[in-house]
Amino acid sequence: MIAAQDLHTEFQFPQEADSQLSSDTDLEDPDGKNARTGRGMAAKKGKKATGDKAKGGGAGKGPGAGWMNGHHQKNGMENMTLFEVVKMGKSATQSVVDDWIEAYKHDRDVALLDLINFFIQCSGCKGAVSGEMFRHMQNSEIIRKMTEEFDEDSGDYPLTLSGPQWKKFRISFCDFIAVLVRQCQYSIIYDEYMMDTVISLLTGLSDSQVRAFRHTSTLAAMKLMTALVNVALNLSINMDNTQRQYETERNKVIAKRANDRLELLLQKRKELQENQDEIENMMNAIFKGVFVHRYRDAIAEIRAICIEEIGVWMKLYSDAFLNDSYLKYVGWTMHDKQGEVRLKCLTALQGLYFNRELSARLELFTSRFKDRIVSMTLDKEYDVAVQAIKLLTLVLQSSDEVLTAEDCESVYHLVYSAHRPIAVASGEFLFKKLFSHRGPEEEGLPRRGRQSLNGSLIKTTVFFFLESELHEHGAYLVDSLWECASDLLKDWETMISLLLDEPMPGEEALTDRQETALVEIMLCAIRQACECHPPVGRGTGKRVLTAKEKKTQLDDRTRITEMFAVALPLLLAKYCVDIDKVTNLLQIPKYFDLDIYTTGRLEKHLDALLRQIWEVVDKHTDTEVLEACSTTYRYLCNEEFTIFNRVDIARSQLLDELVDKFARLVEDFLQEGEEPDEDDAYQVLSTLKKLSAFHNAHDLSKWDLFTCNYRLLNTGLQNGDMPEQIVIHTMQCTHYIILWHLAKVSDGSSLKGDMVTLRKQMRAFCLMCQRYLNSINNAVKEQAFTVLCDLLLIFSHQIMSSGREQLEPLVYTPDSSLQAELLDFILDHVFIDQDDDNSTDGQQDDEASKIEALHKRRNLLAAYCKLIIYNVVEINTGADIFKQYMRYYNDYGDIIKETMSKTRQIDKIQCAKTLILSLQKLFNEMLSDLGFNFDRSSSAFCGIKELARRFSLTFGLDQLKTREAIAMLHKDGIEFAFKEPSSQGEGGPPLNLAFLDILSEFSSKLIRQDKRTVHMYLERFMTFHMALQREDCWLPLISYRNSLQVGGDDDTMSVISGISSRGSTVRSKKSKPATSSKRKLPEVWMNREQNVQTPVMMHSPHLTSTVLKDPKKMRAEDSYSGAYAMPTEQHPQQPVPPQQQQAEARQQQERVSMHYAKMRNHMQRRGSGLMEDDEEPIVEDVMMSSEDRLEDINEGMDFDTMDIDLPASKNRRERTELKPDYFDPSSIMDESVRIFF
Secondary structure, three states, X not given: OOOHHHOOOOXXXXXXXXXXXXXXXXXXXXXXXXXXXXXXXXXXXXXXXXXXXXXXXXXXXXXXXXXXXXXXEEOOEEEEOHHHHHHHOOOOHHHHHHHHHHHHHHOHHHHHHHHHHHHHHHOOOOOOOOHHHHHHOOHHHHHHHHHHOOOOOOOOOOOOOOOHHHHHHHHHHHHHHHHHHHHHOOOHHHOOOHHHXXXXXXXXXXXXXXXHHHHHHHHHHHHHHHHHHHHHHHHHHHHHHHHHHHHHHHOOOOOOOOHHHHHHHHHHHHHHHHHHHHHHHHHHHHHHHHHHHHOOEOOHHHHHXXXXXXXXXXXXXXXXXXXXXXXXXXXXXXXXXXXXXXHHHHHHHHHHHOOHHHHOOOHHHHHHHHHHHHHHHHOOOHHHHHHHHHHHHHHHHHOOOOOOHHHHHHXXXXXXXXXXXXXXXXXXXHHHHHXXXXXXXXXXXXXXXXXXXXHHHHHHHHHHHHHOOOHHHHHHHHHHHHHHHHHHHOOHHHHHHHHHOOOOOOOOXXXXXXXXXHHHHHHHHHHHHHHOOOOOOOOOOOOOOOHHHHHHHHHHHHHHHHHHHXXXXXXXXXXXXXXXXXXXXXXXXXXXXXXXXXXXXXXXXXXXXXXXXXXXXXXXXXXXXXXXXXXXXXXXXXXXXXXXXXXXXXXXXXXXXHHHHHHHXXXXXXXOOOOOOHHHHHHHHHHHHHHHHHHHHOOOHHHOOHHHHHHHHHHHHHHOOOOHHHHHHHHHHHHHHHHHHHHHHHHOOOXXXXXXXXXXXXXXXXXXXXXXXXXXXXXXXXXXXXXXXXXXXXXXHHHHXXXXXXXXXXXXXXXXXXXXXXXXXXXXXXXOOHHHOOXXXXXXXXXXXXXXXXXXXXXXXXXXXXXXXXXXXXXXXXXXXXXXXXXXXXXXXXXXHHHHHHHHHHOHHHHHXXXXXXXXXXXXXXXXXXXXXXXOOOHHHHXXXXXXXXXXXXXXXXXXXXXXXXXXXXXXXHHHHOOOOOOOOOOOOOOOOOHHHHHHHHHHHOOHHHHHHHXXXXXXOOOHHHHHXXXXXXXXXXXXXXXHHOOOOOHHHXXXXXXXXXXXXXXXXXXXXXXXXXXXXXXXXXXXXXXXXXXXXXXXXXXXXXXXOOHHHOOHHHHHOHHHOOOOOOEOOEOOOHHHHHHHHHHHHHHHHXXXXXXXXXXXXXXXXXXXXXXXXXXXXXEOOHHHOOOOOOOOOOHHHOOOOOOXXXXXXXXXXXXXXOOOHHHHOOOOOOOOO
């Protein structure tokens, strides 16, 4: 029971001296609210007064003011129904309700009829309940009548319509019901007429098979129930107040006791008890009549409404509703198939667990459904998973002992989720679990430093990071914890102390692995503070920062610079030889505000940093460390800052030393007559690595490294004993030399002869790399291939774009031999099986090595495909790539598909010719393996057909855009099919005739006119003898001819049947002729070879099936038998005997009959399909299948032990008899929902 002092002040309590309850607006019946009349005892209807009603009610209001014949009269809005007034939303809900109450007092039947029509119209029904229907028809008859008048042309109704007006209508609709009950709570709802009628109507509508009725009435009934719960809560408070006043008065001495006041209080308490019983009956009717059935409705939105409102009831009136009899509905519905409903369950439970007093009463529910809530953290709907994690966080706050270690671990790993809301919610859970509990020994610790509270929390974060075994994702962990633990993650002072300070006596020092993890977390926290956006893969992009966020960002960057400008040199000095730590530490300076070095007088710390970087470069040969040093120098060498000269001098001194050392080492290494030892090779390689790393970010052109590098590469080719790593890094360094030289030439800052020098160096280097493609070392060949692809792309004709025509002398086009070598490399090193790849030196069993090898092969393929896309190599070289599409789909399917798409954008026709060429190559390979007498059902042939089908799908649905390309594809395919004559002589099929079966996969992409044109081109290759053949070996020709003819006049039908779906309408087949709006296919390729004899035939007769007829004038026989039609008159060169004509005529008639039967069956099937896919019926099955429910859903919950009713007043002593009420679970569970344990 909620105490009176805990209530909001919005509740209005009756005066102690009043014998009857009244509202501020004095809305009760003047004759007394206890005057209860039945439905048949309606007051006699009188004529209503006209005139405007003062807004807000008050004195001077005549009966029924504001309404005329059930229509609203206010502010010039005449003849408007209650539905229209609420929909417009121009009048305040309070004013609309007051007007209706005045009308109800004057003539309750008319007002109630208007309210009934309001619910009917809110459902989208065009009909209206008349007074005659209201008086003489039952609710079921009225609903049936309204169903008949429902508009079945559209399934939309107000609650499902989109737009701001209808969203506002839903809010106004709910507010109207709440205000109506609140304004009527002191009189009208107890007259046993209005509420009985409304509840009966809503219960009937909620059981309708019309979704609009069911949805609208369920929402209305649930909001009505919520309003009644508020009334019941108000009554309970008033009863407690009355009882307390009565006890106070009775405890007075007899001389001061007022007996008349005691009688008034007793009478008042009796009336309140009667009112509470009435409210219980109303809620009983709504709960049993609507909720129990609709919480498992077939429509997810209706189920969500029920669950959302029951959560409100349990939160508002926990004494009555917060028990297992009602919680079980929420628990069951957490297994709902729709995420929308599951989400409502979780939000309802969050409102309960948020209150610690309420959460203590959820122990049984938590123990029963905890596992389900934990499993919902992995829900396929991200919103549901987020709310499930937030709910577990609230459960964790209420009690630490509820969730087991396994439950918590299932949430912990979600901090690494790519979906940021899930990760942030998981981070909050992790923070509450690990960091929010402080023991008494932690009180009084310093705020900062190694011994501070944050010091232990940072250690805990490091331990968690290491135990999660996802060490490469520190940025994701920091981002997950950023919103709830940013103060902890920004405590860089404590982190530095943990890394630099010696541990106190008795304190356990961090291990090397823990220090590495701490450095990574520190770097990720610095990056998050300075960049203010999530890591890659988490988030849609950079968002615009607010002014407050920008100020915080600047303040953090200043703190980072001031703190790490001093600490970073010390950290580098301590961890100078540790690769992982140094690599992460060297990334910190790029987040510095370099002005602070000058304004803060920190130049000596800058010098210390530069000395440490020099020392790191001197000690390390790891590429990652050297690149980090190079990047740090590049950021510090910024001409905009005053420290530029100081840093530039240090950089120049370092590079001078490296270049001099490299030149000296190369000279010694290449001396003739001496065998270089391993130590010399190591010195050359280490220096070369450092120069390559710095050349990547800095221009070293003034040191002229090309000569030394070219000598190394040339010597390696001549002798063949050059270490592979030296060759690889020499190629990489030379590549950087070429690119920096090109950058200077492009900017116009070079000298006159620099372009000639660049052209010579680039061509010489490309020839050198081409020669290295034949190396026996795979790593060297891969490096040469990668460098070649990059240079060919950079120095292609694209280099002259954007107004750089002066660079035309630098354009380098690969010759045919180079193109062939590049293609051979791809075929030999990319399209291989995993077991054949020896590039990982025997480590193929390691899964990580396999993934790395696949990633490398994908990069090689992508480099070559870019050459195809940018037209550096011939497009037809892509045929050898495209033919691998199906076989290597899992590894390279996305790359090959994107290459086809880009190639088609460049040249549609050439792309189509390349696709058909790839199919021809596969076909030839199959013939070489299986021979010419292969089985067309073999896996090899079926694989080629499937590849053709996939190629066909890539052309899309717009046939006009790909018209010429598809036609050219068919032309090349036909020529290939008839290219090789039969080895059996003129009477046998061509050797490649089976290719027509593959080509038929593209016939659906031809428009009607082009099918006829392609068919004519096909017949130019056919002899008269071929048209008569029906053996199996000729089936590809027959099927291909059919694909060009049978669908020729049925394109429209195929499109219509393909797009038929729910809610769509079938368009008429009468449409504009396609020939009038479509451009005609160019027939250049049709006339190009008119006089050229084909390899198979001489001059074939012109068949009648190729005659273009008007489809409207063709007979059925002509339309569907053209593929087999024979000439009706003899050709002069090919006379036909009469016996053969008669036999052919009989065969022709049989084929015509067969095609007509097929056509009729097809039309019948298509017709039935349209009927089945028609508009979604408005009448439907409204209940969810019980087979979909989980078994034993309520195991462990003993509902039968509950004895539930609206709680009695705190001091109710005289209430000795309690009548059974509907809150008893045995009374609310009917046979359809009861579960036996």
